[in-house]
Amino acid sequence: MADLGGVEAKLKRAESHITELQVLIGARFDVNTDFFRREEHTDPSKYVYKIDVVPKVDPEWKVIIGETIFNMRSALDHLAQQLVEFDKGTPDKHTQFPIRESIFNEHGKESLTTIRPGRRSRAIVQAVEAVQPYQRGHDFAKHHLWILNHLSNIDKHRLLLSAVSRIDPTASWWGSDLGAPPISPQFTWHPLEDGDEVASFEFGDAKPDPDFDPHLSLTVSLDEGPPNGIIRIFPVVQLLAAIHWYIGFNISMEFAPLMVVPFEWP
Numbered sequence: 001m002a003d004l005g006g007v008e009a010k011l012k013r014a015e016s017h018i019t020e021l022q023v024l025i026g027a028r029f030d031v032n033t034d035f036f037r038r039e040e041h042t043d044p045s046k047y048v049y050k051i052d053v054v055p056k057v058d059p060e061w062k063v064i065i066g067e068t069i070f071n072m073r074s075a076l077d078h079l080a081q082q083l084v085e086f087d088k089g090t091p092d093k094h095t096q097f098p099i100r101e102s103i104f105n106e107h108g109k110e111s112l113t114t115i116r117p118g119r120r121s122r123a124i125v126q127a128v129e130a131v132q133p134y135q136r137g138h139d140f141a142k143h144h145l146w147i148l149n150h151l152s153n154i155d156k157h158r159l160l161l162s163a164v165s166r167i168d169p170t171a172s173w174w175g176s177d178l179g180a181p182p183i184s185p186q187f188t189w190h191p192l193e194d195g196d197e198v199a200s201f202e203f204g205d206a207k208p209d210p211d212f213d214p215h216l217s218l219t220v221s222l223d224e225g226p227p228n229g230i231i232r233i234f235p236v237v238q239l240l241a242a243i244h245w246y247i248g249f250n251i252s253m254e255f256a257p258l259m260v261v262p263f264e265w266p
Contacts, residue, residue, distance in 0.1 A: 010075035164191035
């Protein structure tokens with residue numbers, strides 16, 4: 001009988017790592033710490049903010065990130081073994097959950113996405129195909145499982161993934177008077193270094209409020225993957241949490257009902 005207990009255990013361990021990482025990064029990048037300074041600009045309708053000293057990324061965080069990725073990838077491989085057994089097969093050393101960016105094989109021919117040593121159940125094949133990155137076409141690199149597999153492959157062949165400090169535009173906010181011209185923000189997206197400009201705000205024809213506060217904050221993201229890709233832009237805690245949710249949701253909604261086994265999630 002299929003048993004998803006190992007899958008649950010791996011996902012729970014990944015969840016605990018994500019929570020730990022959130023706490024550690026939050027403590028270092030406390031929003032109440034004054035990292036930024038406003039600098040005078042030649043344009044009186046513009047405010048520019050810089051950072052004097054960028055907090056360092058703790059190498060321990062990179063280890064936790066790698067362990068989180070390992071546990072999520074391992075959860076999928078445990079799922080693959082259970083799918084093989086459910087289909088009356090015997091898992092072998094090649095059994096793992098397939099993650100493909102293209103429906104075509106190395107010979108350019110369309111091929112089914114199966115779990116080695118080969119599954120006969122069409123229901124299993126359809127469930128596995130439904131979560132493949134190639135379902136997004138040219139946007140396969142934005143798929144949760146492509147990102148997971150990409151990072152997993154890097155982590156296997158390198159001591160640590162590259163993590164960097166960045167400004168977090170999604171956490172920035174400010175108020176403005178009703179009817180006032182819109183404020184045009186510009187944020188720095190590249191990894192920060194000491195003395196960098198992190199953001200600027202243009203007020204158009206309006207006179208900037210001397211008490212204007214954009215509530216800037218820092219985050220940590222991975223310096224991996226395609227240029228300007230999701231991996232680089234998203235805060236790493238949010239990225240890992242999104243992948244974790246995607247895996248758990250699809251197992252609970254697709255694979256567990258298929259095998260008629262309990263699966264505790266979230």
